[in-house]
Amino acid sequence: MGNLDKDTQARVNQWLSDEYDAETVKNVQDLIDQEQETELLDSFYKELEFGTGGLRGIMGVGSNRMNKYTIGKATQGLANYLKKEFPKEEIKVAVSYDSRNNSQSFGHLVADVFSANGFQVYLFEELRPTPMLSFAVRHFGCQGGVMLTASHNPKEYNGYKAYWNDGGQLVAPHDKNVITEVNAITSVKDIKFDRNEKNIHMVGADFDQLYIDANLKLSLHPKAVKAQKDLKIVYSPIHGTGITIVPKMLEAWGFTNVTVVDEQSKPDGxxxxxxxxxxxxxxxxxxxxxxxxxxxADVVMATDPDADRVGVAVKLPSGEFQLINGNQIGSLLTYYVLSSKKELGQLKDNQYIVKTIVTSNLFADIAKSFDVKCYETLTGFKFIGEVMTKLLGKETYLVGGEESYGFLVGDLVRDKDAVNSCAFIAEMAAYFKEEGKSLYDVLMKLYLEYGYYKEKLISLTKKGKAGADEIKQMMADLRANLPKTLGGIEVVEVRDYQHSESTDMQSGKKSKIDLPKSDVLQFITKDGDVISARPSGTEPKIKFYCSVKDQLEFTSEFGQVSNRLDDKVRLMMDDIVKD
Incomplete structure (x- = not known):
């Protein structure tokens, strides 16, 4: 193993010591004996770090893998930090897990460590969605929480989402401070693994009703649901936690004709x-x-394994079904909530919506037309939750979302909530059906009124240490050679969130970006197109986003305008995406 650097070799050697159980030591030794140098490097070249979605990685042995020791270390570090932040309080934490392989055992492991540290632990008896964990943190008055999930990643992955006392995922300074505490743990002996049974309180199915009832109070048009109670809804949990609560939520809302995709109904990692x-x-x-x-069906919906993201397919005039993207789902929800609030006389001056910097500006256009403020955050719903917490008691959150299929109506939680979203998407479909419109019809209405926005996302996967280095170099090259044109269209502004500054490409004038630093570059063209480059915080990927806009005069021109925008997007992406 002569090509391993000194730090990586030191980690390998540590994992061969008697601090670790015999099975773990054997697995590490097997990698050495089989000369699996690339696997050893990828498994040990670093410690797992908190990104935009917390701790996430491939399951297996090593410091850069999800396993008993990395999860135990993360939990002990979080516990140590909670003790420092809440020195005079009895600390309470909530723990839940999804359907992934090992999620349940990892969830119980986390509960063991917290209980051994003297914390009161609210542990879900069975798998439940991420948004219910966020709701539990707030409901039980916890100082923190943990959800075991890797969201929509492939089956080899698992993850660990850490939550603060507001029900939101860790943000600055807590995210970095927890990492400091985690890194301060140099020995497995520092981790308290011994479960204290009397500190663990099981959260049963009766908690579901609390969550359902709280959401039901947010309903905007119960009369429309009653009139359209037999709306044909198809729902799939894609083998995840959604099956435990989405059908119950839709039933409570009043929908009586929900078809669950049987082949995908059973939780299976x-x-x-x-x-x-x-x-x-x-x-x-x-x-x-x-x-x-x-x-x-009238509407088709599916949720990811931890039920915080939702995909939607709508019926076209031809009767065929077509997927709509996250920007389109979020735009429909934004329009539905704001137009309904206006109709009901519930719009007020201190209300707002939130979107991320890579999410369609159609959200902002809709908000502006209703005189509602639109805040922008970095990518990751935890930043939307952070805005909600900061403005609590001053302004009122209505709806928010991001292009990656995460949305939230109302402020019951501080994370994206596909269960809440499914209920509102179904209600929205019922309301517009009462008006004789499909969701596709409403989407066309938005494009006629605000302009046709079209977006494309290209993700390049770069695995392991070599991939991480390549992604870093790609961003460095972009910064060193800023494009003056994209697709033949002049770039008039560059926003570099890593350096918190925006540059006018004509005058050279720089202005400050008032958001936390993040490794994101955005290029704005003279047409108002937005092209973004961003390494993922949760996956071994670099992502390129493109959003373009054109006027749509008549629905009959939709295909023509769509093709024109497709060509524009292709030319722009060809100029910036170098694989």
Missing amino acids: NFPTVVYPNPEEEEAMSMAMQKGQEID
């Missing part, structure tokens, strides 16, 4: 019917769409 359990992917939505076609 191997996700046997899909390549990726991600509702952003057409392949993952295909069974639900097929079922929608069979029964002539």
Whole structure:
């Protein structure tokens, strides 16, 4: 193993010591004996770090893998930090887990460590969605919480989302401070693994009703639901936690005609019917769409394994079903909430919505037309939650979302909530059906009124240490050679969130960006197009986002305008995406 650097070799040697159990030591030794140098490097070249979604990685042995010791170390570090931040309080934490392989055992491991540290632990008896964990943190008055999930990642992954006392994921300074505490743990002996049973309180199915009842109070048009109670809804949990609560929520809302995709209804961490359990992917939505076609559904929905993201397919005038993207779902929800609030006389001066910097500006256009403020945050719903917490008691949050299929209506939680979103999407479909419109009709209405926004996302996967280095170099090259044109269109502004500054490309004038630092570059063209480059905080990927806009005069021109924008997007992306 002569090519391993000194720090990596030191980590390997540590994991061969008697601090670790015999099975772990054997697994490390097997990698050495089999001369699996690349696997050793990827497994040990660093410690897992908190990104935009917390701790996430491939399950296996090593400091850069999800396993008993990395999870135990993260939990002990979080526990040490909570003790420092709340020295005079009895500390309470909530713990939940999704359907992934090992999620339940990891969840109990986390509960063990917290209980051994003297914390009162509210542990879900069975798998439940991420938003319910956020709700539990707030409901039980906890100082923190942990959700075991890798969201929509492939089956080899698991993850650890850490939450603060507001029910939101860790943000600055807590995220970095927890890492400091985690890194301060140099020995497995510093981790308290011995479960203290009397400190663990099981959260049962009766908690579901508390969450359902709280959401039901947010309903905007119960009369429309009552009139359209037999609305044909197809729902798939894609082998995840959504099955435990989404059908119950829709039933409580008043919908009586919900068809669950049977082949994907059972929680299963191997996700046997899909390549990726991600509702952003057409392949993952295909069974639900097929079922929608069979029964002539009004709306088709599917949630990811921890039920914080939702994908939607709508019926076209032809009767065929078509997936809509996260920007379109969020725009529909934003319009529905704001137009309904206006209709009901509930719009006030101190209300707001939130979007991320890579989410469609259609959100902001809709908000502006209703005289509602739109705040912008960095990518990651934890930053939307942070805005909600900062403005609590001063301004009122209505709705928010991000292009990656995460949305939230109302402020019951501080994270994206696909269960809440499913209920509102169904209610929205019922309300507009009462008016004789489909969701597709409403989307066309938005494009006619605000302009046709079209977006594209390209993700390049770069695995392991070599991949991480390559992504870092790609961003460095972009900064060193800022494009003057994209697709033949002049770039007039560059926003560098890493350096917190925006540059006018014509005058050279720089202005401050008032957001936390983040490794994101945005290029704004003279046409108002927005192209963004951003390494993912949760996956070994670099992502390129493109958003363009054109006027749509008549729905009959939709295909023509769409093709024109496709060509524009392709030319721009060809100029910036170098694989």
